[in-house]
Amino acid sequence: MSLNPFEAIVIGSGATGGVAAMTLAEAGLHVLVVEAGPDRSASEALGSEPGNSFRRAEGLISGRHRRQVQHPGYWKQNPALYADERQYPYSTPDDQPFLWTQGRQVGGRSLTWGGITLRLSDYEFKGADHDGYGQNWPITHADLDPHYTALEQLFEVRGARDGLKQLPDGQMASALPFMPEEERFRELLTKERGLPFIHSRGFEAHQRQQTSNWPKSSSNGSSLQRALATGRVDILSNSMAECLEIDPAQERARSVVVVNRSSGERQRLDCNLVVICASTIATVRLLLQSEQQAQSMGFSDPSGQLGKGLMDHVSCCRFFTVPSETGRGATQQSDPSSTLSGAGSFFLPFGNTPETCAGRPFLRGYGIWGGINRFDPPWWLKRNPDRRLGFLIGHGEVLSDARNQVCLSQRCDPLDVPMPHISCQWRANEQAMVQHMQGTIEDCINVGGGVTTSLADQVHLPLVKPIVAKALSAQEDAPPPGYYIHEVGGAPMGSSEDNSVVDRWNRLWRCPNVLVVDGACWPSSGWQSPTLTMMAITRRACLAAVKPGCC
Known part of the structure; x- marks a missing residue:
């Protein structure tokens, strides 16, 4: 060549x-x-x-x-x-x-x-107009709309049209259905809290085929x-x-x-x-x-x-269990499309609207991604085989801060190219956001009939438990930048x-x-x-x- x-x-x-x-x-x-x-x-x-x-x-x-x-x-x-x-x-x-x-x-x-495909709204592109922090983007959602549409159609991503101003609708194939446990969770959160609860948007789980x-x-x-x-x-x-x-x-x-x-x-x-x-x-x-x-x-x-x-998204995670609506069998074996994926999951898209952000002790917004009965271990490994495992992960906007930066190190990699030196940490705004996320997640689990648990306590695998217990996804606080x-x-x-x-x-x-x-x-x-x-x-x-x- x-x-x-x-x-x-x-x-x-x-x-x-x-x-x-x-x-x-x-x-x-x-x-x-x-x-x-x-x-x-x-x-x-x-x-x-x-x-x-x-x-x-x-x-x-x-x-x-x-x-x-x-x-x-x-x-x-x-x-x-x-x-x-x-x-x-x-x-x-x-x-x-x-x-x-x-x-x-x-x-x-x-x-x-992970294959999640969400559009940004003008609440993100023009965030500085709403709270005075940082710089607006020099473009709007309208500038990207034809390109979002072309890519959604090319990739055949799936999702619903939800009519939310904080999360513009796309041109997608039909959404994957909720799992029965997710549908029950949605009903309770909608009835008791009136929360937005939508199908995630994105790709289905990959199933290997001879042709692709x-x-x-x-x-x-x-x-x-x-x-x-x-x-x-x-x-x-x-x-x-x-x-x-x-x-x-x-x-x-x-x-x-x-x-x-x-x-x-x-x-x-x-x-x-x-x-x-x-x-x-x-x-x-x-x-x-x-x-x-x-x-x-x-x-x-x-x-x-x-x-x-x-910047990176600041996040926190909680695992929980709910009563099984589908027996003890592994749903993913009988229905591979139910596997956790960009389209096979749900969102609580609180977003960055002025009404949502009003009165909060931090700037900008967040959303919560979740799934129930999407990655259950076999029933015989579970401590309680009649309950299904779920998760909620909050991920929120991190403010641009000049102190969070990348520069060239004095040291080089094996090819004699200067390697990057990364200085980045969560600051007061992110810490306040994580506290709010944690409270929201705990409330959702309680209202949705769940019981907060740790991933390590759900399986009969003593050798694996110490490794899982130390995982950052199992910790109370936000993982460090880069994790997401x-x-x-x-x-x-x-x-x-x-x-x-x-x-x-x-x-x-x-x-x-x-x-x-x-x-x-x-x-x-x-x-x-x-x-x-x-x-x-x-x-x-x-x-x-x-x-x-x-x-």
Whole structure:
């Protein structure tokens, strides 16, 4: 493969990288997708048991997954989808832990994504108008609406039209039904508290088939697959983008420097357009390495905001049990569609409306995701086989704060590239929000006829109980930043180069042929799961880049 005939280079192959490659290729461009990790087959990427368990044990013993083991997804997926932390290191202050989950393979973290697809409303895009904090987005829901719709229809996501102003309706296939226990829970909460209780929106649980082994929620099984089908897309795997080189006279990126992970060889790849989709922290590291302060051929950031304002959703979780409405049998065996998924679950979308937020001792809003009888162990392992297990997880908007940031460490990774140093912690607003979430969750469980419990106390597995009891999802307090894998910020979009890194079309202010479209461009975090919005932003920016005069 010749590496220099490409009109566009897309850095990263996950949710946004797949959409970028698809959008550009279908517009007629020849595209190179650069991916730091390997290009695996579906069977290699998804794995199977008992192989996944053996790899999980090896990852724990070797230290490859010392931090990522804290995330529940690690225990249900192939651990090979979680990057080797020794090869992709980062540092934090001793008193500010950050759990960075990294997906370094073709498909990125889309292969471990939960598949929830929620739109942001103008209460998020224009949050500063309502409470005076931070910066508004330079776009509205109307700007993203056609792109949300195109992606919802492409992915065939499922959900209902609920008519909520805090959560705009999408164009989706019919919602998956509630489980009987969820329906009973909904009836009680609606009757006693009048709470909004809706079907979650997103992808069904993946069922492996002979014709399509990739999950539809992954870029491998959707956007990237469609991009490759054009014949105008190539993938350069096992090659990490180190930095951009800028033509100072024209203020345009002229090449991307990549490092081969096997040989350490560096190459300069020339192109006309660069779309950065590496995931928030990796993107910010790349931009910091490409800025004038790091190299003479770097771009200029007049705002001084690059690397600042890192956010993640703050969360808390409670497990509970309710009486079974469906006997003792494992429902998922007879009905695989009932498995916990983006569409197979529910939401209490309180949101960020002025009425909801009035009188609260904190700014912005949150939602609660839940499910009942979606992941029950076999009845013979349960301490009470006549009750079903449920969970409620609150996740709320984190305020952008310049003290929460990513910078370049003085230390380098094994490829001699400066590694990111992440300084981020929950502050007073997030702490107050978590207290409110906890009270809301406890009230919902009580009103819904549930009994709060710990996950460890629900199964007859003495050897597993100590591990489960120490899991962050089982703790009373909010897990540290990064845990929810919804990190955004660090290169915010805005209406002026004085207070933002990219413009409303996601172009670097002083280097307009570079688009930053993943979570790094977010000026605020919202409370909703961010991936659908990231993909809609990507589609909008890429279409604008190939249609001169439209922006």
